[in-house]
Amino acid sequence: MAGLYKRKRLTIITIVYWFLLTYIIIALLFWFFSLMRQNSQMADYRLLQLKKDDPEYISKVEVIRKQEKGKMAQYIGEGATFMLLILVGAVFVYRATRRQIRLNNQQQNFMMAVTHELKTPIAITKLNLETLQKRKLEEAQQEKLISNTLQETNRLNNLCENILLASRIDAGHYLLDKEDLNFSELVSESIWDFKERFPLQAINEQVEEGIYIKGDGLLLQLAINNLIDNAIKYSGKNKSVTIVLHKKNNNAIVEVKDEGDGIPGIEKKRVFDKFYRSGSERTRQTKGTGLGLFLTKKIIADHKGTIKVTNNIPSGSNFVITLRTIEPV
Numbered sequence: 382m383a384g385l386y387k388r389k390r391l392t393i394i395t396i397v398y399w400f401l402l403t404y405i406i407i408a409l410l411f412w413f414f415s416l417m418r419q420n421s422q423m424a425d426y427r428l429l430q431l432k433k434d435d436p437e438y439i440s441k442v443e444v445i446r447k448q449e450k451g452k453m454a455q456y457i458g459e460g461a462t463f464m465l466l467i468l469v470g471a472v473f474v475y476r477a478t479r480r481q482i483r484l485n486n487q488q489q490n491f492m493m494a495v496t497h498e499l500k501t502p503i504a505i506t507k508l509n510l511e512t513l514q515k516r517k518l519e520e521a522q523q524e525k526l527i528s529n530t531l532q533e534t535n536r537l538n539n540l541c542e543n544i545l546l547a548s549r550i551d552a553g554h555y556l557l558d559k560e561d562l563n564f565s566e567l568v569s570e571s572i573w574d575f576k577e578r579f580p581l582q583a584i585n586e587q588v589e590e591g592i593y594i595k596g597d598g599l600l601l602q603l604a605i606n607n608l609i610d611n612a613i614k615y616s617g618k619n620k621s622v623t624i625v626l627h628k629k630n631n632n633a634i635v636e637v638k639d640e641g642d643g644i645p646g647i648e649k650k651r652v653f654d655k656f657y658r659s660g661s662e663r664t665r666q667t668k669g670t671g672l673g674l675f676l677t678k679k680i681i682a683d684h685k686g687t688i689k690v691t692n693n694i695p696s697g698s699n700f701v702i703t704l705r706t707i708e709p710v
Contacts, residue, residue, distance in 0.1 A: 398478075402471050409467070413460040417453065424449035499540065502533035509533075532578050539610075542603065546676060557597045557683055561707065564594045564601075564633050568626045571605045575613065582613055583621035592626065592633050593709045596684045604680040605635065607673035608700050612639035616697065628706060635702040638693045649690050653678040 427445050431438055509530045513523060565588055572586050594601075612622040616639035625636040644652060653674050681688045686704040693699040 394478075398475065402467075405467060406464070409460065409463060413456060416456050420449060420452045420456065499537070502537040502540075505533045506530050506537075535578070539606065544672065546600075546603070557600070559595050559597055559684075561709070562594055562596055562598050562601070563592075563709075564704070564706075565590045565592045565626060567598060567602055568605055568624065568635065571602060571609060572624055574606075575609050579613060582616075583619075584609075584613075585621055585623040587623070587625045587627070589627045591709070592628050593707050594633055594684075594704050595707050596704070597680075600680045601684070604677040604702070605637075607677045608635075608637040608702075611673055611700075612637050612641075612698075615639055615641035617641050620697075631706050633702075633704045633706050635704075636699055638697060638699045640693065640697040643692055643696055644690060644698050652690065653688075 424445055428442060431441055431445075435441070509526045512518070513526055518526070569586070569588050572584060572588070575582070576584055609622065609624060616622050620640040622640075623636075623638040625634075625638070627634055678688050681702055681704070684704055686702060688700065688702050691699045691701065
């Protein structure tokens with residue numbers, strides 16, 4: 382109901398906005414033609430006041446016609462300037478308003494998603510700890526509960542890191558701490574971590590060894606983790622995720638592939654926008670805040686690299702990162 386009310390309100394605001402704009406333009410045109418007609422009538426009236434037997438009659442007629450044309454040019458110039466300013470301002474205000482409304486909606490969705498993302502691991506962690514506290518369990522059961530609690534704690538920690546990092550990056554308070562990195566080891570560590578966290582998930586890896594880059598290890602690890610996490614979330618059950626790292630023409634190429642529903646072509650650029658999530662029902666039902674891909678693109682851009690998304694064959698998405706390599710010291 383709230384979403385329907387917001388859409389109706391936006392429709393009403395849009396209709397009223399364009400109605401007022403149309404009224405202003407029509408009023409401007411009305412006054413323009415009124416002034417033009419008045420200018421012409423004034424010139425004719427002044428011509429009627431002249432005496433044809435006056436020796437200077439012709440020169441006076443030319444002066445009046447010249448003044449008429451001058452006024453006409455003035456009205457055309459001023460009218461065109463006002464019309465252009467009104468149209469440019471109208472388009473700017475309309476686009477800014479639409480962008481602000483869309484951002485507000487995305488922020489509201491983000492807050493709802495964050496609330497859910499925070500409550501879920503907290504509730505699971507609390508339940509597990511209460512179970513350990515109140516019941517005497519076998520060692521295997523205890524290990525399972527502790528492992529599950531640690532996974533939820535890591536998930537909560539990653540979420541907090543994403544939110545804090547997004548705020549710091551937006552405010553321009555984060556400075557890259559670049560160093561020579563064994564990128565192969567960094568990617569392998571991320572893959573190993575997800576295999577530990579999701580033992581039932583089929584994760585394939587093809588990591589070429591000995592690839593080095595210069596960058597911030599913490600941020601790059603976060604970027605890779607975000608892509609793998611996304612791939613696992615959207616791949617679906619009984620489908621695999623593939624991570625490939627190889628070197629090509631002095632570039633490190635990372636590909637993270639899933640076998641989910643994929644991303645429609647029209648949304649491929651927007652998925653990197655802050656707070657944006659695909660409009661499909663499946664995506665909305667999947668955990669997430671809309672920050673992961675935004676942060677990943679920002680991190681890669683700060684490392685002078687590129688990231689793009691293409692279709693995976695036969696289904697799903699393929700996120701491709703390209704970073705410049707260096708020679709190991």
